[in-house]
Amino acid sequence: MTTTTPSRGRRRAPSRMERAAGKAAALQRPRVVLALLLLLALVCVMLLDGYLRAEVGGDQRVRTGASAGDVPDEVLDGGPIVTFRGGQATTVSVPDKTIALTFDDGPDPTWTPQVLAILEKYDVPATFFLVGSMVSRHPGIVADMVDQGHEVGIHTFTHVDLSYQSDARVRREMEQTQLALAGAAGITTTLFRAPYSSRTDAIDNYSWPVYKKLGQDGYTSVFVDTDSDDWKRPGVAKIVQWATPEKNEGASVLFHDAGGERSQTIAALPQYIEKMRARGYTFTTVSGVLAAQGQAPPGTPQDRRAGLQAAHREATGTILYEGRALVAAVAVAEAAVPTLSVALMVVGVAVLGRFGMMLVLARRHHRRRNRRRFGWGPPVTRPVSVIVPAYNEKECIANTLGSLARSTHPIEIIVVDDGSTDGTADIAESLGMPNVRVIRQANAGKPAALNNGVRSARYDLVVMMDGDTVFEPDTVRQLVQPFADPEVGAVAGNAKVGNRTTVIGAWQHIEYVMGFNLDRRMYDLLRCMPTIPGAIGAFRREAVLQVGGMSEDTLAEDTDITIALHRAGWRVVYQEHARAWTEAPGSLKQLWSQRYRWSYGTMQALWKHRKSLTDKGPSGRFGRVGMPLVVLFQIVTPVFAPLIDVFTVYAMIFVDLRASLLAWAAVLAVQLLCAAYAFRLDGEKYRYLLMMPLQQLAYRQMMYLVLIHSCVTALTGGRLRWQKLKRTGEVGTPVGTG
Numbered sequence: 001m002t003t004t005t006p007s008r009g010r011r012r013a014p015s016r017m018e019r020a021a022g023k024a025a026a027l028q029r030p031r032v033v034l035a036l037l038l039l040l041a042l043v044c045v046m047l048l049d050g051y052l053r054a055e056v057g058g059d060q061r062v063r064t065g066a067s068a069g070d071v072p073d074e075v076l077d078g079g080p081i082v083t084f085r086g087g088q089a090t091t092v093s094v095p096d097k098t099i100a101l102t103f104d105d106g107p108d109p110t111w112t113p114q115v116l117a118i119l120e121k122y123d124v125p126a127t128f129f130l131v132g133s134m135v136s137r138h139p140g141i142v143a144d145m146v147d148q149g150h151e152v153g154i155h156t157f158t159h160v161d162l163s164y165q166s167d168a169r170v171r172r173e174m175e176q177t178q179l180a181l182a183g184a185a186g187i188t189t190t191l192f193r194a195p196y197s198s199r200t201d202a203i204d205n206y207s208w209p210v211y212k213k214l215g216q217d218g219y220t221s222v223f224v225d226t227d228s229d230d231w232k233r234p235g236v237a238k239i240v241q242w243a244t245p246e247k248n249e250g251a252s253v254l255f256h257d258a259g260g261e262r263s264q265t266i267a268a269l270p271q272y273i274e275k276m277r278a279r280g281y282t283f284t285t286v287s288g289v290l291a292a293q294g295q296a297p298p299g300t301p302q303d304r305r306a307g308l309q310a311a312h313r314e315a316t317g318t319i320l321y322e323g324r325a326l327v328a329a330v331a332v333a334e335a336a337v338p339t340l341s342v343a344l345m346v347v348g349v350a351v352l353g354r355f356g357m358m359l360v361l362a363r364r365h366h367r368r369r370n371r372r373r374f375g376w377g378p379p380v381t382r383p384v385s386v387i388v389p390a391y392n393e394k395e396c397i398a399n400t401l402g403s404l405a406r407s408t409h410p411i412e413i414i415v416v417d418d419g420s421t422d423g424t425a426d427i428a429e430s431l432g433m434p435n436v437r438v439i440r441q442a443n444a445g446k447p448a449a450l451n452n453g454v455r456s457a458r459y460d461l462v463v464m465m466d467g468d469t470v471f472e473p474d475t476v477r478q479l480v481q482p483f484a485d486p487e488v489g490a491v492a493g494n495a496k497v498g499n500r501t502t503v504i505g506a507w508q509h510i511e512y513v514m515g516f517n518l519d520r521r522m523y524d525l526l527r528c529m530p531t532i533p534g535a536i537g538a539f540r541r542e543a544v545l546q547v548g549g550m551s552e553d554t555l556a557e558d559t560d561i562t563i564a565l566h567r568a569g570w571r572v573v574y575q576e577h578a579r580a581w582t583e584a585p586g587s588l589k590q591l592w593s594q595r596y597r598w599s600y601g602t603m604q605a606l607w608k609h610r611k612s613l614t615d616k617g618p619s620g621r622f623g624r625v626g627m628p629l630v631v632l633f634q635i636v637t638p639v640f641a642p643l644i645d646v647f648t649v650y651a652m653i654f655v656d657l658r659a660s661l662l663a664w665a666a667v668l669a670v671q672l673l674c675a676a677y678a679f680r681l682d683g684e685k686y687r688y689l690l691m692m693p694l695q696q697l698a699y700r701q702m703m704y705l706v707l708i709h710s711c712v713t714a715l716t717g718g719r720l721r722w723q724k725l726k727r728t729g730e731v732g733t734p735v736g737t738g
Helices: 016-025 028-053 112-122 132-137 139-147 167-185 208-216 236-242 263-278 286-292 317-370 397-405 424-430 446-456 475-484 503-526 541-546 557-567 588-608 617-640 642-654 657-682 686-715
Strands: 002-004 081-083 090-092 098-106 127-130 151-154 187-189 220-222 251-256 282-284 312-314 384-390 411-418 436-441 461-465 469-471 488-497 536-540 571-582
Touching (some): 081 286, 112 263, 127 132, 132 317, 139 151, 139 167, 151 167, 151 187, 151 286, 167 187, 167 317, 236 263, 251 263, 317 642, 384 424, 397 411, 397 424, 397 469, 411 446, 424 436, 446 461, 446 557, 461 541, 475 536, 488 503, 503 617, 503 657, 536 541, 536 557, 536 571, 557 588, 557 617, 588 617, 617 686, 642 686, 657 686
Parallel strands (some): 002 436, 098 127, 098 251, 488 571
Antiparallel strands (some): 081 220
């Protein structure tokens, strides 16, 4: 055994990259927070949009008022306008030959502007009882409505029946609608009409406390005398007939400008106005009725329509700015959700396309490489140098070297101790293995350790592995056989999770078999393998030296050198029969650190080799085939893939629970199919697939956050230092398949 020891001088000065990484380390937590905030913002947008669309519907749910013992008779038998001046309920009737024309459920972007145009044509004022969520979604219509001199009232924020809601919910429905009105038109209102209400004689013991409480808060509740029932779409003639008061009585008349298809309302409204005017009727607002009966609210300002908007109050101060903020937030949600829907479709197609491509190409790869007559060329029997970079691997190094000692292929083992402080080098030397050399170097990082090993290698083929990995006896022999083809410059092996007995380990086992090795089969056939895993990879020594060795420019030196080999014209292949057993991170914190480094390092490598997109020859081929696939499948699609989960939850809550569950189950079934096929190709036991639904709900979300975190770091110009994972050494001798 030979030991090479560097001079014992001062430790080297930190590199430029290390200094930058050290400065950036303190910024990582804010970037994690920013990544979480981005995801939270997406969720908030979805929730806001769903809340805006909840409950809004027609007025077909009208209660009978059968139990009304607590309601005063004068209210049940009184007019359609109920005020509570001095705490005493008072009703007001509409004067004879007067119509208080009212509309419910708006504003609607299709029907409300048509209603406003008709009213403007006939110079008819009206009172619109607006749904707050619709106001916040269509503020411009409300502003036009108020500017034309029409009066507005509250119809709750989500069109919910307040009779069965808590006091807090009632208060929230009113306050949110007032905010929406303030943001849309700069006003608030004192008028209120409850959803699903009709005449005063329908008030019952459930709804009466709500009206009393709102009356105490200064609201005037408005009911109807005559209902057009236009929501039933009975035909124009019927709508006009039903909206006409008996004899010459005045009436609060109800139409709808939203809540459904309103073409019959639009057709009936001009006929109705002309008919009532021919009979000598005038039109006014609710405030106009109150003023005519001497009941106008005291102190209300006179406006250009002679008090027809007397219920309005100018919004100022906090409520004005909060209202504008609400309208702005809704505008963002209204713009974002359709955009996200399109993105979801694109992501869904890309994900399904990827699954289909993987299945087809993986099957072709397996059949081609496992047919009886397949061969790379003459068997490769010459010795190989195995390089084991090690930094504080005392728990694992003995198992790693012990597995190599059983190799069926002639090898030399080079352990490059990268400044370990736990006696890793001493353990390696103490094993007394004759074909092991230990090289000690000051801590310089894994790329430097690998380059040191390559320079010290005696043979032209080098195998690189991690210090926590164990090989099967036949691994090296299988790994180097593709080098019989002189075009092959590197070979990726089949990395498998050894510590798969835990939940986290089982999740990673599924990911390795399906997400990594199935991908590598696809990339192999397309001749654009993006990464040779650090746990198991083989290289021609001349190819490594040709591209300048392992680079320290990125944190994913394995991806970096793989792309560099492609660009230099070497072929990179996948050897599924060369298996290595590695110790996967055992905690969520360690897993986050590892995957964060992987994803960020991959982005660095892609950016470093971005010129391959415009190069010619082998470099250009990778740039125009491999680069787009890696960006699409490893960055873009995973970043947006959470939309599938977010939209599934959104649809479950706000759209259709059953259909959403079926859609989610269908996507899961496709993934299970791909995973099952990958397990079959690798000879794995299917029992681990029982963990896949839970993996989709928990583990996958974490991987999304990691990738988003990496993207945020990349976009903000951060640098990341190498992060050493804590090892346990529980992966000993190869555990065997399954």
